[in-house]
Amino acid sequence: MTIKTWWQKFQAAPAVVECRERKIQLATAALLIEITRADATVDEVEEKSVQVLLREHTGLEDEALGQLLVEADNAVDEAVSLVDFSRVLVDALSLEERGEVVDMLWKVAYADGRIDRYEDYYVRKLAELLYVPHARFIQAKLRASGEL
DSSP states (O other): OOHHHHHHHHHHHHHHHHHHHHHHHHHHHHHHHHHHHTTSOOOHHHHHHHHHHHHHHHOOOHHHHHHHHHHHHHHHHHOSOSHHHHHHHHHHSOHHHHHHHHHHHHHHHHTTSSOOHHHHHHHHHHHHHTTOOHHHHHHHHHHHHTOO
């Protein structure tokens, strides 16, 4: 390998990592947005919860976070199914990290103080798509509801 080839690979590595992280952020944000829409009424408290959770999870500043939310909102509008978003996370995250995504989904669902049957359905379905074990799914639900 020549020095030039090595240097090109070295320079490309951060871009690959950055692209991977952006895909993870976008997929996570899209799933959280989908939960806000599950009960057919997007509540301001749920939207705020999404922002807080994403800020904590990604460390993005306000402008970058706003851009991520707009991109994710558009992606959800254009998506045919949730499988595309969940596949990104399954391919990129460990089981523990995917469990943390389920934690965030439940926190958004509970943000307005109640769980609608559609929210419950979507979180359950997403946990399955993320290959999160049922016991971990239940623990996340109990933590979010304050019962654990």
